[in-house]
Amino acid sequence: MTDVKENKKDELDVFPFITGETIDLVAGNSKWVPLVCKWQNDPKVRHYARNMWPHTIEDVKKWFEPSPDRHTKEFVVFTIYHKGDKRPIGSVGFGHINWISRNANIFATIGEPEYWGRGIVVEASKLLIKYGFTELNFHKIYAGVYTPNKRSLRAADKLGFKKEAVLKEEMYVDGVYHDVHKFALFKKDWINSNQKES
């Protein structure tokens, strides 16, 4: 009985911003600070998310502070919320937003490893990409993936990104230099491929 009530309570302060099938993209909630902190520090997760610094709860809390800019931000982040299991499982968003050149970097992390390999990043990214092109009016979305991160390389491909460049030995991970693959997706190409699908 109490469980059902608790779940309902949880849902009351989850605010979906973009709805999907398996997951929704929801507004961040400061009560998830400990969870996000766990993800940031988790060795399995941070290895691919490339986080080399230990993060404290205070560090993470700062990200949830209300932002001053009315709407012109440098980055926008959503929490990936699993609908069936009713829990936040990662983040996805745009960083380095350049409003004049109308481009941005897309990033995604699944903080709960049991959700890896289930197509969630692809679903979340598809929703975010549509938002980027049709709501934020971007011209180009780009991403950087380093070679060992095979899942992300496959995701980029599935999402229709084209490889633009390979930056040799760009990233130092676990004692070794790795290449970074730069991918790009243009609005017009995205529109064309969407039309083909429908």
Add this chain to the structure above:
Amino acid sequence: MSGEKENGKNSKIEVFPFIEGEIIDLVAPNSKWAELICKWKNDPEVRQYARNEWPKTLDDVKKKFETVPDKHIRDKVDFIIYHKHDKCPIGNIGLSRIDWVSRHANIFAMIGEKEYWGKGIVGEAAQLVLRYAFTELNLHKVKAGVFTPNKRSLGAAGKLGLNKEAIMKEAIYFDGEYHDIHKWGLTKKEWLEKNNI
């Protein structure tokens, strides 16, 4: 004839042109011009068309020069119009209410030194700002609002090639009466066509 206008301060102020024109340059604002700007904002003849109903103190004006921590992106750009030959600032011009998602902005201009009215200066300055808006800021549309008694500005908007888009009836109270505001706009595509680019 001349050389430097007798406004002693100007000869010692460093002027930083940002966009160069023929008769005027658009330069970065300088806090040493605060008194001059204050004079313009309060001058009864200037302020009636610039629509400033509130007395501005020198402190009000100086506050605007306080450096704002570099925001990721600005929603307003302000230039001082600097007369090249007479070597003095004569007004200001810029873009306000920049909306980066819809990529439009409002253009505003004011000549604070009345002897420079009617010489096509706003026209030249605005041409430079339009080019900056479309080719540097990558804006999609520039808009302007002019109220009916301001015949010079109505003329300038027309000459610049702006399109009249709407009339907001009795939208502004001026000199004891309500007046219409004329809304003008120009898209990048239209600007490129008009300039044969």
